[in-house]
Amino acid sequence: MAGSMTSDDASSVTVVSDSSTARAAAAPRVPVVPGGGRSRSLVVAAAIGIPISIVFLVLAVRGTDLGAVWGTLQGVRFLPLLGAVACMGGVYWLQAARWRRIADTRLGQRRFVEMVVAGVAVNNVLPGRVGDLLRARWVSRGAYSGGRGLATVVLDRGFDILALVVFLLASLPLVTDQGWVDRIVVGSIVVLLAIWVVILAARSYTRRRPRARRAHRGLPRRFVRDTLEGLSDPLSVERGLVWFGFSIAAWATWAAAAILVGRAVGVELSLVDAIFVTAALNLGVAIPSSPGFVGTYQWLGVSALALFGIGREDGLAFAICMQAVWYVPTTIVGAVILVSHAKGAWRSGRVLEFGAPEGGALRTPVVSD
Numbered sequence: 001m002a003g004s005m006t007s008d009d010a011s012s013v014t015v016v017s018d019s020s021t022a023r024a025a026a027a028p029r030v031p032v033v034p035g036g037g038r039s040r041s042l043v044v045a046a047a048i049g050i051p052i053s054i055v056f057l058v059l060a061v062r063g064t065d066l067g068a069v070w071g072t073l074q075g076v077r078f079l080p081l082l083g084a085v086a087c088m089g090g091v092y093w094l095q096a097a098r099w100r101r102i103a104d105t106r107l108g109q110r111r112f113v114e115m116v117v118a119g120v121a122v123n124n125v126l127p128g129r130v131g132d133l134l135r136a137r138w139v140s141r142g143a144y145s146g147g148r149g150l151a152t153v154v155l156d157r158g159f160d161i162l163a164l165v166v167f168l169l170a171s172l173p174l175v176t177d178q179g180w181v182d183r184i185v186v187g188s189i190v191v192l193l194a195i196w197v198v199i200l201a202a203r204s205y206t207r208r209r210p211r212a213r214r215a216h217r218g219l220p221r222r223f224v225r226d227t228l229e230g231l232s233d234p235l236s237v238e239r240g241l242v243w244f245g246f247s248i249a250a251w252a253t254w255a256a257a258a259i260l261v262g263r264a265v266g267v268e269l270s271l272v273d274a275i276f277v278t279a280a281l282n283l284g285v286a287i288p289s290s291p292g293f294v295g296t297y298q299w300l301g302v303s304a305l306a307l308f309g310i311g312r313e314d315g316l317a318f319a320i321c322m323q324a325v326w327y328v329p330t331t332i333v334g335a336v337i338l339v340s341h342a343k344g345a346w347r348s349g350r351v352l353e354f355g356a357p358e359g360g361a362l363r364t365p366v367v368s369d
Contacts, residue, residue: 121334151230
């Protein structure tokens with residue numbers, strides 16, 4: 001590439017082929033949403049989620065002896081709790097490894113772990129799962145269009161839901177036939193079917209309507225097109241099994257954390273119990289709620305553990321500690337990651353990004369002309 005550059009610019013250059021460079025330059029990035037529009041979206045998400053969280057929080061604490069809950073929390077055993085925090089670190093490492101394979105770029109594992117944890121940190125403090133949208137933006141920079149970045153996040157979350165549904169269906173016959181659990185099962189299967197229908201529709205659309213015929217369209221429509229192309233990329237059985245394997249491993253590690261948290265508060269969970277709790281809690285928080293799922297998480301924890309004959313006080317103490325072992329570390333570490341990258345971006349005059357790829361050039365997906 002011709003032209004002079006500073007040392008700062010040189011350190012951030014990603015080497016790709018000429019054709020790939022041209023494609024990446026022409027590909028639309030994530031549309032820049034005006035501040036007012038973004039603020040309105042956050043307000044709407046908060047207006048819907050926060051009242052729902054309050055309702056669930058009231059349901060969780062109603063009829064509960066809060067003094068007994070506080071006494072349980074004061075007597076928490078810290079060694080199992082620290083073990084649970086370590087397990088949560090393993091969960092995010094495995095999820096990052098899966099997303100890295102879905103995104104198929106040369107960014108290193110550390111960068112993907114940073115993006116996953118930073119995205120969780122944002123979701124902890126902002127409504128509407130803004131962190132997932134930011135992940136799509138971060139992973140797309142220098143690799144491909146923002147639409148394809150969003151497609152990787154959709155697939156990433158889809159495999160989470162698939163693994164959790166498998167967990168729930170496997171444990172459900174051994175646990176309960178409660179109506180609220182059945183509704184979670186039905187809702188999760190509907191979401192999986194919706195994702196599958198969208199993928200099939202995307203494949204059909206991109207085959208019938210070549211990109212060249214729509215080159216004159218504006219940035220938002222090209223962004224949607226790129227998202228559909230990302231979702232319609234062929235998926236081999238081997239790759240799908242690898243992604244699914246990482247998903248099962250991640251949520252099995254989460255279940256191990258649940259067992260350790262139970263021991264920390266004096267609640268013994270069997271492996272089947274922990275698998276059920278893992279699925280119920282993490283599928284249940286798909287319900288719109290406040291940032292960090294406060295309220296929703298507590299009600300789900302109390303309701304799930306009640307099925308095993310565990311009292312409301314112990315169930316609420318478990319839910320509080322279970323949330324704390326991922327919420328507190330990801331919020332702190334994620335904030336440090338975001339501040340670190342923001343300072344680097346400010347000094348270099350670039351937007352917030354997660355660095356150049358480790359070990360070589362980014363792999364730019366081929367876009368059909």
